[in-house]
Amino acid sequence: MKLWSIVTLNGLLGVPGALAIFLWLLAVPLVWVDANFNIVGDPLPFWLAISTDTARSLLSTIATAAITTLSMVYSIMLVVFTLAAGNIAPRLLQRFSRDRVNQITAGLLGGTFLYSLSVLRATGPNLHPEFSIATAFILAAISVLQVINFVHAVSRSVTIDAEVAKISEQLENQVNALVVETDADNEDFDEDKLECVLKAQQSGYVTMLDEASLIQLAKEHDTAIAVKVAPGDFVLAGQTLAVTGFDQNDKKALGVVTEAIILQAYRGAVDDxxxxxxxxxxxxxxxxxxxxxxxxxxxxxxxxxxxxxxxxxxxxxxxxVRSDDDGTPRLKVPxxxxxxxxxxxxxxxxxxxxxxxxxxxxxxxxxxxxxxxxxxxxxxxxxxxxxxxxxxxxxxxxxxxxxxxxxxxxxxxxxx
Incomplete structure (x- = not known):
């Protein structure tokens, strides 16, 4: 489950899809409110007053523009991917797919399209969802501003110096996390007492190691864990992932250890x-x-x-060696x-x-x-x-x- 959440949130599926679905479902309560409550009074303010034909035309225009712009956004992203792969480094494509501006732009445009279609379907002679239509107009305005922000971000993403600075910032955070003065010495960690061997169920790259979860788990069981792989290592199926002090039949504890050592088919830059x-x-x-x-x-x-x-x-x-809050050595990692x-x-x-x-x-x-x-x-x-x-x-x-x-x-x- 944790692996799936990382893959979706870091790609062009999780955030854009969730945002698009949220905006799509937003149409349901707003249309219901328009159908059951007179929230603005009669006569309507000029910025809400609209005829049925004009409303349907406006919603059709917004939906068409949103889906057309979404196609343009993805086309621009593919061009940027191609330029980055050829001129900078192919592995930067993972960074571009994790960029929040790209994700939010795609989700906002897709959600605006679905929202406008839903409100358009509800609009007719017997129902004028004025408030829902005004919301569609606001979403269209926000989408325009987001597209401008997207173009600005894309223009920076193909600048090598800017990308180098972003990668360096992430690297600096990763390296600084290794500078800690309170860890125990290797002599304080008795690995010989650990007899339960946990092996990999599949081959793949170690992309993330949840040290906090492992330390907490070891503390709860009053034992220790020695991890044998580090982020970036390629692990073969059957290779030893960790040696623990758990009972071999404690499937729950061993499952937590397995979930904390995340393997993927390709390298990632989460902890590596x-x-x-x-x-x-x-x-x-x-x-x-x-x-x-x-x-x-x-x-x-x-x-x-x-x-x-x-x-x-x-x-x-x-x-x-990593220690818990009490200073007891609980985890050893390469x-x-x-x-x-x-x-x-x-x-x-x-x-x-x-x-x-x-x-x-x-x-x-x-x-x-x-x-x-x-x-x-x-x-x-x-x-x-x-x-x-x-x-x-x-x-x-x-x-x-x-x-x-x-x-x-x-x-x-x-x-x-």
Whole structure:
């Protein structure tokens, strides 16, 4: 049930469909009120007074315009999808389908169409649902404003820098969630006592891990849970998902654990830090390819990745063990180390920038910035990446002055 709710709410089905059905059903009570109560008095105000023929014509116009505009909206979205897949990154299509502006626009237009048809059906010589007709007019006006907002949002969605900033904001939130100072040490978690093995019933990518539910469940049963997979991992059917302290026959508890580890056929970016990083890397690597040759887009991606690394570099990352409110270790999950994060982000950028002095120079600037805020462990890792940067630059056959310039660019000594 949780998986279905995530899929529908994050796509072009759940929110648009729910909004359209709500507006469609709204016609029923409003027409009933018009049929049973004289809510505006007699004579009617000028903005409600309307003849039967004019009312039917107005409702027909609104319905026709709404469904026509809805077709145009979906056509524009398909064009944007095509441009994004070809020029930015194919995996950005998931972000566009989750965009609330796109979802609300589709739902509002579809709902206005269904609402107008319903009121049109009720309008006749014996019934003038003036209030319902006025509501249809208001919905039409709101739809026009929403379409304007939709066009504005679409124009921004095909701007690479704007998309890079949005992805980076999500990545920053995901990474910052790993910076916690109150978690227990691995030594405090006794995994040897956990004997109940929970295996995957199907193959798929781990897209979400509900840690709060697992911690609460373990606390209620006074036990612990060791999860063996992390968001972004591809799990095979029969592979171990978790090891728990529950009884093997406690189907209810094991079912809660299964629901908390959500598997999907494709990757998603709900909890998957690696997925968000790889989207930014994909955009940067495409920009650095000879066919595109857009170094400034790669520079923007490097800047946004550095912004997401601020807290891990300066404060460090939490361990693998999670505790409950009482400080008792309840959950162990595979985590990312600071070295993993730096290697995952900086290695591909540095290797792709070989021979591109502009990008190599900017990576030096990024390393300098991170070094100034880094803790002792992070500084050692950054020095290692600085050494790799100089080696990569040297492998690209640069002129001596360029290599000397890059070496002097680094504010830290790579031999420390």
């Amino acid at each position: 830090i690696r997925f968000s990083i790889r989207i930014l890397l994909e955009i940067a690597l495409r920009a650095l390819s000879p066919g595109v040759n857009d170094s400034f887009t790669a520079v923007a991606c490097a800047d946004r990745i550095a912004a997401a690394l601020v807290k891990p570099v300066s404060e460090g990352l939490r361990g693998d 985590g990312l180390s600071l070295g993993d994060l730096l290697n995952m982000t900086l290695h591909p950028l540095r290797q792709a920038a070989r021979g591109n002095i502009l990008m190599l120079d900017h990576l030096g600037v990024v390393l300098n910035s991170l070094y100034t805020i880094a803790g002792p462990e992070a500084k050692e890792l950054i020095r290692a990446h600085g050494k790799g940067l100089l080696e990569t630059a040297g492998a690209g056959d640069p002129i001596g002055s360029d290599l000397d310039f890059l070496r002097k660019r680094l504010v830290f000594d790579i031999d420390d």
